[in-house]
Amino acid sequence: MSLKGLLSSRSNGTARGALPPAASAMTDGERLAMLDDLEQSGLGWFWASDVSGQLTYLSAAIAARLDVPLDALIGQPLTSIFTAADREGRAKSLPLMLGAHKGFVGMAVRAVRQPEGAVLRLSGQPVFAADGSFAGFRGTGTDITEEFYREEETARLARYDSLTGLSNRHRMAHQIEATLTAFKAARRNCAVMMIDLDRFKHVNDTLGHAAGDELLKQVATRLTRAIDRECEIGRLGGDEFQVMIPDLDDRGVLGEIAQKIITMLRQPYSLEEGRCVIGASVGIAIAPHDGVTRDEIVRAADLALYASKNGGRGQYRFFSGELENETIFRRRLEQDLGTALREEQLFLRFEPIVATANGSVCALEAHVCWNHAQRGVIDEEEFAQIVEGSASLPDVGRWAIAAVCERAAAWPETVRVAVNVPVALFLADDFLETVAAAIDSAGITPARLELEISEAVFFGDTNIVDRTLAALFKLGVRLTLDEFGSGYSSLAYLRRAPFDAIKIDEKLVAEAERHDSRELGLVRAIVALAGALQMDTIANGIESASLVAALSECGVRFLEGPIFSEPLDAEAVTQEMAGGAWKIDPGSDRTRRARRRTVFRKIQVIHDDYAYEVTLRNLSKSGALIQGLADVPKGTQFVVDLGGGQLAVATVTRSNGDVQGLEFEQSLIEDGSGGLCTRNRVSPYALAAAGTPLAALAPGKLAGMDQGGAIPKFGYAAPSA
Template sequence: MSLKGLLSSRNGSASRREPPAVAPRPLAPPATSALTDGERLAMLDELEQSGLGWFWASDARGNLTYLSGAIAKRLDLPLADLLGQPLTAIFAAADREGRGKSLPLMLGAHKAFTGLAVRAARKPEGAVLRLSGQPIATAEGAFAGFRGTGVDITEEYTREEETARLARYDSLTGLSNRHRMAHHIDATLTAFRAARRNCAVMMIDLDRFKHVNDTLGHAAGDELLKQVAARLTRAIDRDCEIGRLGGDEFQVMLPDIDDRGVLGELAAKVIAMLRQPYSLEEGRCVIGASVGIAIAPHDGVTRDEIVRAADLALYAAKNGGRAQYRFFSGELENETIFRRRLEQDLGTALREEQLFLRFEPIVAAAAGTVCGLETHVCWNHETRGVIDEHEFAQIVEGSALLGDVGRWAIAAACQRAAGWPDSVRVAASVPVALFLADDFVTLVSEAVDAAGIAPARLTLAISEAVFFGEASVVDRTLAALFKLGVRLTLDEFGSGYSSLSYLRRAPFDAIKIDQKLVAEAERQDGTELGLVRAIVALAGALQMDTVAGGIESASLLAALQACGVHYLQGPIFSEPVDTDTLAREMAGGAWRIEPGTSRMRRARRRTLLRKIQVIHDDYAYMVTLRNLSKTGALIQGLADVPRGTQFVVDLGGGQLAVATVMRSSGDVQGLEFEQSLIEDGSGGLCTRNRVSPYALAAAGTPLAALAPGKFLGMDQGGAVPKFGYAKPARTEPA
């Protein structure tokens, strides 16, 4: 229909007045006008051509009967292809998220509407129109279709969309922002509670990002954040929502997952990808990441609970040495308090000589003899007992006394080396803070002189992290150490921070290959072994030795020897030993160690000394968990427990592990787990799965996060205890 026909039908319709919201408005005769019909048509034509006003009409079936040519042109569609087509097939809502009005609903209601933003269905990225429509009726009052107007609002709509996007998304990275993440997590957890589904939340914080901002500038920091966002998106290749909360903090929501084994692998992948070098216009840089993980409904059922739990886990991961992931447990708050107390006790430990060294042999690959010993600091705590080198390293990492511990360790290492054969060197790791101290070279010189050893017998293992310090200070210190005559080893080479510029700048005597790279060198594809071979070749070209540690298997040992690695360490030779063992082994002169598979590393046990439940025949016993490993545990407190007895060990927070008594002596039992525990990412252990709070809720327990300690409500009515408690129970560490 033409515009003239449209006007003619309007002029010829009978008068009928009805409210637009109730019924279609009938066609009414035009008001008296001084303009002729031709003049009015010309005016409307000019209005259409100007773009200030466009017109459209449909019949009672919703098919388009008229459309201003200017609209069709703006939509970049042939007018002939549009006429006669259903309006709902021509236009689609411009709002992709479906928050706006629905065109089919508006047309189906036969009521007036305004402000409906639409796009051409065939051109979803094209112009945006705002349609308004008025229902019309025949003289008999029957619905005859719609007549309406349209306005091009593309620019306005784009501005509004951008404003709305900025309100929901981070303008720098394009990820969801804090507000959107909060809303999304809230909505998801609410829906998942009804459906009894799981949901995990990861909190990710970048390590050393501030250093990049301070040294390379904020523009470099912004570009780095963009690259981090891109890597996160690639690393997490499953259904998720990723957001940047601000600064260098990111958040990930992962629906329908509670397997901590899978989540741990995902977190490790994120950490590995984010620590790879970044290329920026301002220079090359390397950062790291720490990850905290919480899972609903195990660790909470509301957004506040889950986010707080993930934050606590992140704090624990950063406190444990960074570049780690950590699962939330209900004991984290107590553990954090306990860890702070231990840090406070470090001063006393230094003053009262509670620290001591263990020594890990370094074996010359060619001769098979011990040519050096790497020092490990341990702590004989007055109430906790012996804290081994692994746990001590986590405690001291974030302490203000890290440098003081390093000073003590270097001096003590030199004193011990004075009693060894001159052919045996001692190696000590140097904390970054200590290396950058003004008096570090003086400290080393005084330690060597006081012990009366040749400087070349002291090897200082230096992390690549020292090169993030001021270049002039680093270069000056390295030059002074070289002049002093001590040996220098570049530690953890191949960890992702490695740069050939370090090797050009520093007078290193050896490269120590990153232990994670060594551990992966047995893979069938041979990629990691090829990297080891390349590092050995590089070291040879630079006239440097190579060191590989953590060797457990004969096949890995043979592969590393074939690559030409000069010095070897690991359980296949010996675990770190105390001074008494060291004295016995060196009493006959050269200490030769034959590698043997019998020296495989036993799953490391953590001394815990905490109360737990074990269940047998529906009766729960409270015992003391003395230590814990991936494969078993040592419990204390029950008498006369025979070998072969099966317990369900309740580690708290829904963690149940089936275990068998493998040995029993007095009130102490050694247990072996039916299914091994997994790493929690920072030296701790946990079960892969937990009892779901949904299952407990089905049994009548209110839905809530599981308590950190005893949670399994045992109905002991009628249950008879088979074992008695031993008295008195010992409490010293195993």
Template sequence: MSLKGLLSPRIVVAPQSERPAAASVLTDDERLAMLDDLEESGLGWFWASNESGHLTYLSAVIAARIGVPLADLLGQPLTSIFTAADREQRGKSLSWMLGAHKGFAGIAVHAVRRPDGAVLRLSGQPVKRPDGQFAGFRGTGADITDEYHREEETARLVRFDSLTGLSNRHRMAHHLDTTLTAFKAARRNCAVMMLDLDRFKHVNDTLGHAAGDELLKQVADRLTRAIDRECEIGRLGGDEFQVMLPDVDDRGVLGDLAMKIITMLRQPYSLQEGRCVIGASVGIAIAPHDGVNREELVRAADLALYASKNGGRGQYRFFSGDLENETIFRRRLEQDLGTALREEQLFLRFEPIVEAAAGNVCALEAHVCWNHDERGVIDEEEFSQIAEGSALLGDVGRWAIAAACQSASAWPESVKVAVNVPVPLFQAEDFVERVSEAVHGSGINPSRLELEISEAVFFGDTNVVDRTLAALFKLGVRLTLDEFGSGYSSLAYLRRAPFDSIKFDQKLIAAAERDDGRELGLVRAIVALAGALHMDTMASGIENANLVSALANGGVRFLQGPIFSEPVDDQALMQELAGGTWKIEPDSDRTRRARRRTVFRKIQVIHDDYTYEVTLRNLSKTGALIQGLADVPRQTQFVVDLGGGQLAVATVTRSNGDVQGLEFEQSLIEDGSGGLCTRNRVSPYALAAAGTPLAALAPDKFLSMDQGGAIPKFGYANQPI
């Protein structure tokens, strides 16, 4: 169809008397020429379609603008030529409007064959024949490419973080709200991870904000690559990130993913301003177990993140109902730490370091413990988590060095003492002076004190670090580079510092235990490097007899771990050293005992629809020891309720009086902070089906269900039911 045909029926010109005096009369040809000029100018374009939706007319300028020959367009369905440019399909589609025979205006479209080309705004009105039958559409078009992309960029900035390209806080909140609302109706699960970068402020302070911005971009890129499943990733601001993972409630899967993220984010970053290393802490919450709306779920994930940072950073933590109380209690303990230092409530336990070749104890590593007035003895693992987040960490380190040197003064001269040096203590102005006082005050030879220094000290002022290391070397104490192989080790550290030994990172040793190929090869390479630099090597955290042999054969000189001995107190230590030497053979039975965590808390067990309260004495991945029931035969099956919807099917494998040993049907998993948890939990949706109101699962929610008058089969020891 021509433009002349498009304009029929012809416009009727009003009589002279009815027109303004200034008006002039145009002939049809003049009007067509004017419209041709309008099309050529790009200010207005025209199109038409027949009753079947096929294109019958299109301004040649439009065809040229979208880069498709006009001959290829005429006669084709309009919907096969244009498609909506609105990527989120917020408005009604072009095909819907055409099919409804309704007038429309302002629909943004682009060519199907050129999706990255020009964006047009189409408007159209239906045309009817004299008999009232639909005859097609006639309409106009305009090029809005620049305007459209400006609006898209504005909309993108509203929804996405301008620095990283990830979703911003507003979009994450909206997406999480809508997802949880839909998932609640569909009874589906959704996990949320909260991530916070460790040591990011130090990068900003030392390398500048431009370096910090570039680092955040690289973090966003690594985070995107680390998660190989459907998710939504957002940056909430600063160094805080959030990940939403729909349809995931398996804590084994989530724990593995969190560890993968942590591992990737702590690898070195190359920035224009220099090389840097950071870390990440992760908190995890799962709907509907930990919350059924956004506020509840994000708060739960935040509490878990806070717990993971307090636990020593570089780890993940699942939310549990006890976390809030635990957080309050942890803060109280941090406040009590000053009293512990003043009133001498701290004491040391010593973990043997064994010479691989002969099995002799050549050194003892000092671990700080706390005899708390109310809590009792707080062991070295829990104490390190408390002290890590305290402002008194440096003071604790000073006390530990002095106390360790004093203890070592009573040992044989052949036995050294090793002490871990917190970063704040290393950076203190009086650090070397305090070390000197501890050595000379105890009367030990300085070479018997071994200071374990983390690579993290090298992130401080280079001049201060070099000056401190040189002063320690001059003092005569031994220096060990701790956590070597943690993912950001640098040969520059070894060239710059006068280290006497290298201590492998425990994660590298754990990886070598799981796979004795590549990781053991890396260990052997580091041993060769250390030998070339006249340094000793040490591996800790060893629990496997085969790994002991592999490390010894690989040239590692000193070994340490539960397979040799757990940390012992002063009294036990003096008994072992009474003969002048202490020799330890590796024993895998020690490892099995060490892996079973002492718990001592009340839990519930279920048998034949009846619930009993018992005491959980200890817990491992594969089983538990309970106390409190009498006359329980072997092979009895219990459902063990560990709280918070954590149910584990277990079989009694041994029974002695009121104590039963249980073996789990499915092993527990690590919870990221040294504890254990079940892989899955009872869904609140299942409880809702049983008549319990839908809400985040409270610790006693399962046990509140009616037991239906079941008769107890077992009696309580010394306490009839």
């Protein structure tokens, strides 16, 4: 239909829905010319469709705007050409409006074939014949492309972070609120992670805010890659991020995701202003276990994040109802460190480092332990968690260097002693004097002292670091670059520092054992690099004979790990050396014993519907040691209530008086920062089904059993004198 025909049909005032004749002396030709001018100006376009919805007229300007030949559009259904432009799906449906034969105004549409192209605002009115039958539509169109995209961008900025493109604080709050409300009715789980970047302020301060902004963009990209499942990721502001993962309460899987995030975010970043390395700490809370409402879950995740940062950063931590009490307890232990140093409660254990070629012990790595007055022996791993970030860390480092040198003086000249140097001590003004004094006091040659230095020292003042390393080299001590391959590694460190050895990161070694190809290739590359720079290589954490063989084939010169020996007391080392040359062959029966943490707290164990209160003395992934019950035979099964909905089925494997050793049916998992937890917990939904009001799990005992009808099978042992 031509514009003249369209005009004629519109001039028919007898039809219902048609417009009345214009009150004007203008001729039809003049009116047609005016409409042509209006179409060409772009101020107004026209369209018409027949009874079946096919286009019978369309302004040529619209076809040109859509970049489609007009002939290809005429005769096509209007709904095959245009679709609603609202991305959120809230707009009225064009087919629905046309099918209802009702007028519409201001509907935003875009071409079906060009979803990112021009946007038009269509209006239309139905036209009816003289007999009242539907005859089609007549309407107008306007180009609103710029206005539409401007409004869409404004709406997007209200919901998304303008820098990273992730959801912003407002959208994350809305998404978590809506998800938890829906999931509460459906009895579904939902995890929330809080992520905070470590050392981000240092990047802003040294490289500038532009570098900081670019770094945040790269962090957002890595976060998106790290989580390969349905989730919502947001930036709350600054260097704080949040992740919501629906339908996941398995803390084993969540721990793997958190560790992957930490690993990916600590890899080096290349910015225009320079190269930098940061880290990340993660706190995790799960609904409904840790809370039911958004406020409860976010607060729980925040507390877990705070605990992970206090535990030394670069860690993840699950929320526990006892976190606040644990923080207080950890602070008390930190306060006790001063007493430990004054009263000589600290002691050393030594882990042999053997030559790959012949198995001879050539060095001993010192680990600091603590014989606490109330808690008993705190081993090297747990002690490292306590002392990390403590104000006493440099003092502990000074004590360790002096104690190591003193011990070395009693051992053969052929054996070196290695000790880790805290970054805070390395950068201290008296560090060089501390090392020199320890060597002089013990009367050993400087080359027998091996200082293991983390790459983190290179983030300090460059002049101080270079001057200290040069002075240590001049003093004659051996220097080892620790944890090489952990993500900070740079050839620049090796070129500017006089290291004698590179210690390959234990995580890289563990990956080499599991995957065997790419990681072993990295090990070979590190060995080749060390050889070119005339440095030795050390690999630790070795647990299998196959890995010993693989690392030997790669050319790693020195090895240490459980397959050779666990850390030994100084007296045991002295006895081993008394026989002359000390050689250790890798033993197939030697594996790392599941590390037991000293605990000393009250828990409940359940047997035959009766709950007993006992003392949990220590805990490992595979089992526990409890005290307080008498006459418990081997083979007895308990359900161990570790608190907060954590139930573990265990069997008594040994019993001695009032002490029982338990083996768990399913191993506990790491909580990311030195603790242990069960993979799953009792669901609050299950408790609610039993009549308990739906709420977060209490931090204490879950059992709370009515023992009125139950008969205890075991008696409580009398307290020892």
